Amino acid sequence: MACPTGPGQAKACPTKLTLFFERLAHLITNGEYIKDILAREPGAKVAARGWVKTRRDGKGVHFVQLQDGSSAIDLQVVILAGLLPEAVLAAVTTGSSLRVEGTVVASPGPGQPVELRAEAVEVYGPADPATYPLQKKGHTMEFLREIAHLRSRSNTFSAVFRVRNALCYAIHRFFQDNGFVYVQTPLITTLDCEGAGQMFQVTTLDLAATPKTPEGRPDFSHDFFAKPAHLTVSGQLEAEMFAHSFANVYTFGPTFRAENSNTPRHLAEFWMIEPEMAFADLDDNRRLAERFLKAVLAEVMDRCRADLEFFNKRVDNTLLATLANVVENDFVHLPYTEAVRILEEAAAKGKTWEFPVSWGTDLQSEHERHLTEEVFRKPVVVTDYPTQIKAFYMRLNDDGRTVAAMDVLVPRIGEIIGGSQREERLDVLRQRMVGQGLKEEDYAWYLDLRRFGSVPHAGFGLGLERMMMYLTGMKNIRDVIPCPRTPGSAAF
């Protein structure tokens, strides 16, 4: 089996295998996806399975919109009057699940190329139309969020999760095609300070009867891991392990933040992608981020054209133009010092900031929005931030007052990527840890990476759901993940 695996070679793989899996898919699914039925020639005998979105009745004919999540367009099933017993027809209601055997015929009506002329209908499970909450009319996102177990049947969420699936696939494909190794970093960690915010504690101690130390504090030596443990806020430090053995690696997994953040951009549980490259500096990192975003966007735009057109029509009518603009143009590279100068100039020309700008302070949302939405109108990569506002592991620049950090800012969303070149010099890293009050013994293995074969290396983190918001135009991050977790809310 000689299948080339180098960059860009994936499409050159033999097609015999692909055909085999296609045949296998039919065996597995005992029917066809609606997406495939819509592409069949008239005359084909098929079996469709799915859920009824709506039903319309004429005098001699019933129309049933059937969907199975595979297509942005429903399958119109035509049931001639008298075909089914009364009881069966009565059970074909919005929300019910069906298997329909029949013949594909050219559709005389607009809206669909072909339709399915039913010959046999089996109702798997009825749905009481009086209590089924999904109507064929538009619903607010807030209402649909309350029925997260059913909202994936709606047009919008069906499209959202098809896009999410395609995005995840494109992300893996980009890294795999470029020789990156997928590494699964731990979700439970005993590193109690990774530079990010509040962590969820993981414990098996009985909270009503916690064993106490002589000082009266909880005695974690009795806990499951014999010390305090938390859910990870980032896989970066562990990814650095594998970057020092596989050169180019990436993580793709869930991440947890216990901050009491109530905004349309924050989740307590979200998915993050973190590539880490050895033998790489900040410029390599910045180029990877840009190439990655463009490649992934282009692939999803190619694979999910119909869904993105749906979002462009119903959610944000500038979406397709924005995405095309990103794919076709170079990102702006803007050192922090230059960004501050632009913002100060804007202030001098009469722009008023709620938070004043000066060198040494972090950029606020209003500043990021000004740069991405008004000055440049496309993604901006801000680099080389002041040392004091960034994490200890970021590499100190020669000027001694900035670090080799980068944030990729995009219009509307703000920061979509945060990354840096890492400090690979043992002595400098130790000094910075002291400066931030971190204990060396807690990071022994991390420092070891600098003792044994240290190399320049860099990486970044991308929030999957923020990327989804950018890609779909959806306004609230809770609507691009199946079961959102936010403060006070972990239903479903």
Add this chain to the structure above:
RNA sequence: UCCUCAGUAGCUCAAUGGUAGAGCAUUCGGCUGUUAACCGAAGGGUUGUAGGUUCGAGUCCUACCUGAGGAGCCA
């Protein structure tokens, strides 16, 4: 966590401090193959919760709950 706004029928929303309504959905009936179908009728309410002001509160006041937007924190 702070600031602002909003909670009325299954959903989306009306209602000057004075008898709680519409559209959609649902049910029933009608309708030449419809496609957010159309036409007609019916059922559907402790106005988020608990107090208070008032002759009288969906409406005014207080507290709480829930949701949304903005900010902080961040991806």
